[in-house]
Amino acid sequence: MEVTSSKAVPPNPSERITPRKKAGTSAGRKIMKHWQFYLLVFLPLLYIIIFKYIPMFGVIIAFKEYNVVQGILGSPWAGLKYFKQLFEVPFFWQYFKNTLEISLYGMAIGFPAPIILALALNEIRNGIFKKSVQMVTYAPYFISTVVIVSILIVNLSPNVGLLSNAFRALGMEPVDFLGKAGFFKTIYVFSDVWQFTGYGAIIYIAALSGVNPDLYEAAKVDGASRFQKIINIDIPSLIPVIVILLILNLGQMMSLGFEKIYLMQNPLNQNTSEVISTYVYKVGLLGANFSFSAAIGLFNSVINFVLLILVNFISKKISSNSLW
Amino acid sequence: MNQTLIKESVTDKLFLSIVYIFLSIVLILILFPLLHILSASFSSPSAVTSGKVWLWPVDFTLVGYKAVFQNSDILVGFGNSFFYTIVGTLVNVAFTVMLAYPLARKTFYGRGLIMILIVFTMFFDGGLIPNYLLVKSLGMVNTRWAMIIPGALAVFQVIIARTFFQSIPEELAEAAEMDGCSDMRFFLRIVLPLSKPILAVLFLMYAVGHWNAYFNALIYLKDSSMFPLQIFLRNILILNSENSDMLTNVNSLLVQQGLKDLLKYSLIVVSSAPVLIIYPFVQRHFVKGVMIGSLKG
Incomplete structure (x- = not known):
């Protein structure tokens, strides 16, 4: 990784041509070339996954008999019980x-x-x-x-x-x-x-x-x-x-x-x-x-x-x- | 032809004066309640209770403000709110630009996918309970972290910032890359200094959000030493449960009731002042921010 960044000067012009030659250069190569972008987005993206996506999966507790001891995954399933209860x-x-x-x-x-x-x-x-x-x-x-x-x-x-x-x-x-x-x-x-x-x-x-x-x-x-x-x-x-x-x-x-x-x-x-x-x-x-x-x-x-x-x-x- | 022109300009004039009258009424409707509160906060307790205050202070006094600043809760709240606002806003702005800048660059492989991932969260979320359970399982309940981390980023602001970053020409980045400037260095040395307007917008929007928020504190905090100002405000202004230490040196019940009413006005002014004082100076930026966000949303 360090190699691409610090020695970015000489290979650059050539790299600008190579993608055109080999149209399908690998994704890995594109990623390696701009690895610093991934460094930047790492923390915010981690935040999005933890605080936005995990709660989305957390909604399965709506289908479970949630109790604190067994946690979200361990609690037994309740099916649609709570949705039925809702309408009642x-x-x-x-x-x-x-x-x-x-x-x-x-x-x-x-x-x-x-x-x-x-x-x-x-x-x-x-x-x-x-x-x-x-x-x-x-x-x-x-x-x-x-x-x-x-x-x-x-x-x-x-x-x-x-x-x-x-x-x-x-x-x-x-x-x-x-x-x-x-x-x-x-x-x-x-x-x-x-x-x-x-x-x-x-x-x-x-x-x-x-x-x-x-x-x-x-x-x-x-x-x-x-x-x-x-x-x-x-x-x-x-x-x-x-x-x-x-x-x-x-x-x-x-x-x-x-x-x-x-x-x-x-x-x-x-x-x-x-x-x-x-x-x-x-x-x-x-x-x-x-x-x-x-x-x-x-x-x-x-x-x-x-x-x-x-x-x-x-x-x-x-x-x-x-x-x- | 000539006649119609004149006639039309008369109706136009009439129309324009209706517009001016309408806007004046709007102006008064918004300004009057605010001025009334400001004036009442400087008036004597008895004038407030007996309803003598309209637009100007009656029997000018600072008793209300004295009572506010003698209240230990409010001072604690101010301290906490300043802390959450400063630390929270720094985290917010850092996270927002860190995510938004790469998303604005065409050379960032996978940006489409990440963009979808981000935008989706705007339309669907797990809801209150799963969020609460997550924060709880991370051990953040009743800690100061709960005020900073769960709201570390607002997706909407990322999109606004990204739109701004996209206005920086891609050629500039290409040229810098040719000269051997790394992405990180380009971001820190070129992009950020060019982005002062959007940074100002982000700081303002996030800071106002932190200063005014009470919901996270309501659900995550139990310990009153960590409460932000808004929670104390809610207790005093809405639940009417002020602690009595601000009224100790008052003995008569009538004066106490008057002071209680007056205190509310002073408290409203004191708590809104920090934001409203800064606002006129940053209004320009903030309008710009809304426009950036709206024109290409």
Whole structure:
């Protein structure tokens, strides 16, 4: 190995010719020549295999009677017992429905929001106002989930906070928004919009800045209004990005983030706030029911994966935009 | 023709003013809650409890901040979070570029296969329980390692970094190779100095992620001496279970309740400050990063 590296100078020019002579030079030779690449990727790749692929095989505990003593491989098989059990849990479909509803609601509001913001920002000229809007709208992305939920709690609580102040100022009785199950989804979705719209808009702003200026010139000559330019130039040029992001979003529909929902939960809103990921955590780690919990997780991942492939396939058929 | 032009420019003007109004409303909606919290954190406990604070501080005081910095938990949390953020980010960035750079080079035999291996993990993972059992079997539960190693790399960032590295012309590497420069040396001496923008992006994204994360700490750590700030924040802000040592020198119950409310505001400000203060200076890089990642994803 050292020979190839330190004496790389003289053999190099000749080696640049040899591959063309012997078209199928061995893989080993190509590897030896650039062995340092393999040195570089060794640790990260080891990480990927251990921390990404081993857990993938670890999901077999969903089919086993896992116990700590015998470990993953040693534990006896349970077949589909836990999957059957899953469908018998009385609240499971409720959690499934909550997951789906929050996701779809979130997508219905949260997906178009950054597009609208980007289109609006694209209309105004570069200046302090545009820069401030961009800077301020990106900022909430950097606030932690814990703090976001705290802000929600502080502002929505019936005791202190903006909304209750406003209610009192108007002579109305303050409402405990987070204690009302009916408000949970809306609070979740709109606080996400508040936090992520600016960040989400960056991709679209980038795509819009790449639009060929000739198109606008031509539209101007044709007497198109600003609004017509948005409809006929801006939106069509965003379609590829929109489709890709839509596929990715739909593919993650069931993997609703655990972090924020878990923090927003309280006994009063449990009915609408329990989703699959929080249930997996509670059953699995808090209840130490590993196999059952892994079965729920696997069920969820499979749905996600199938959705992703399905949506990608459909999109490929109709719009020729796809992930692969 | 002339008339339509004028007429259209009027509707255009109207449209443009709607756009400006819309953006102003967006600006206010985002800024107002943040300013309110900032102002409340500088106000007196009684003003906060009685709801007198709107946009500006009422009865300016630093009592809230005093209480925050007297709390030993929060100081421990700050220390831990700084440690996890610095060490974690260094590991993250190193691993990311080590993996991303060879994947960007055409002469790296087997890169297609490795790329598939990596991208697949974006769409399918074992889930919470298998991950937890793995970390447990590695003996990392309730150690500081659990905060660094299981998240040593984000596949998405590898793809962003790789896209950036691909923009460095292959001819440059070929020329260096002809001159006898090894791949490693080329990477360290030429590629990395050329990659400051992407390094800045990676540092920022990973550091923010570490600073704000609470999930790994929630599932892997039991010992409160190792908790990052976010876990203490959750305990105080969301579970309402602050330890009482920050309220010891207050005797009246009413003042105590007021201070409790005020403390939340100050805590929100103090914990978000490190990230939000750095953010304006690195915003340029971070926008660039999202663009690199998006245009060729």
